[in-house]
Amino acid sequence: MSFRVALMTDETGWHTGRLKKAFRARDVEARCVDLAACRIDTTWKPHGLAIPGFGHTLPDAVFVRGIAGGTFEQVTLRLGILHALRESGVPVYNDARAIERSVDKSMTSFLLNRYGVPTPATWAGESPAYAQRVLMREAAAGRQVVMKPLFGSQGKGLMKPGVSLPPLDAFSQVAYLQRFVDAGEPGFDWRVLVIGGQAVAAMKRIGGEDWIHNFARGARCEPAEPTPTLADIAVRATAALGLDYAGVDLIAAEGGGPVVLEVNGVAAWRGLQSVTTLDIAALLVDDLLDRKCVASKGALALASGDERV
Template sequence: MSLRVAIMTDETGWHTGRLRKAFRARGVEARCVDLADCRIDTTWKPHGLAIPGFGHALPDAAFVRGIAGGTFEQVTLRLGILHALRESGVPVYNDARAIERSVDKSMTSFLLNRYGVPTPATWAGESAAHAQRVLMREAAAGRQVVMKPLFGSQGKGLMKPGVSLPALEAFSQVAYLQRYVDAGENGFDWRVLVIGGRAVAAMKRVGGEDWIHNFARGARCEPAELTPALAEISVRATQALGLDYAGVDLIPSEGGRPVVLEVNGVAAWRGLQTVTPLDIATLLVDDLLDRKLAASKGQLALAGNHERV
């Protein structure tokens, strides 16, 4: 019987098409599944999990390509499905714990700093008074600060507030502030893709809207040399968050030293694919099957041997 993999996504398109093709090439049946259609059902024997397209069985593995936004309760339940799959012995790539760390910018910053990964100074809290003091202190030192939504991607909602803190209502009552790193007049940032503990490809994102370099906001993708420094920092950032694969966003600081701005645990790669000859979907699928799934099967076999003893 061939392996069956669930591609967890709320929309099908270019990325899921590439993944399904790569799975097919390995003789694996891949089905796209919306987490919103899954459910925890303790009467659904034998696992208590109902995954559309898999009947009463579970997939051999799950690849998380997208998690739709929603209410706090909806997102919690969708992540709960991923937690439940892992608890049921299904390898999840990336699993819910790692995604939660990368989606929450404050936890990302905390973990990067904790594990010594170069990243800009960051402050996150609910006190508007404290955030205002940070802005004034940074301005007095001749520095700027970027304010970001705690959750979000593609450069949406970013602003440089100067010395006047905007109302926190627009940021869900949380102030996430990060020291601005000026990339210069011809500014750019890097996106490095890390798969299975190895940096595999890099690009520069040049231009875009003002100081925000993002492919979704008009930035131009250009090939970039994957230097040892870029690779080493990106791998360390991915390991700090416990991710199987990640898109790591970095920017050159003074002297050209790269620092990590964000780590994307549900990374898109369409822009990167345009500037690298590597088949990224194939690399992802191979890592899931040959490393993650193989390790899971090895653990199950070891557990079975212990039980027999």
């Protein structure tokens, strides 16, 4: 029976097309599956998990390309499916715990700081009064603050509130504040792609909408060398969150080296692919099959007492 991979995604398109092509080149069958269509069913023998397209069996591995938004309960169940697959011995790339850490910006900031990865000063809490004091204190020191949704990507919902805290209704009653790093004009940041503990490619994102340098917001992509400093910081940021692969966003701090703004655990790479000759999808597939799956097989063998790895 051929090796079968579930490509978890809520939409098909450029990224899933590239991944399926890369899997085919390795003689691997990859099927797109929406996590919303999966279910926990303890009567569904033998695993108690029903994954569309796989009958009563489980995939040999899972590649998480996208998780649709929804209610708190819906997202919890979808992540629960990924947790259940991992508990069932299926290699999940990236797994649910790592994705949870990267999706929650406050936990990302906490872990980066805890493991000594340079990142801007950050505050996250539910108290409007405390958040207002942070804004006033930073303003008094001549600094600006960026306010971000706790969950979100592609630069959506970011704002610089000045000295007056906006109502938290639009931010789900959570104030996530990060010290603003001025990139100048037109301004740029770096996206570094880390796969399997190696910084494999990088680009500069120049311009965009105002001070937000996202490819989805009109930034221009240019190739960049993942210098030893950029590579080291990006790799350490990825490891701090326990990710197999990640898109790490960095910016040059005034008078200092690069600092990490965000770590993307379900990273898109269309912009980066446009400025590199590397086949990023192939690199991701190779890392899943040659490192993640091999390591998982070895761990299962050791757990079962089988010394033949």
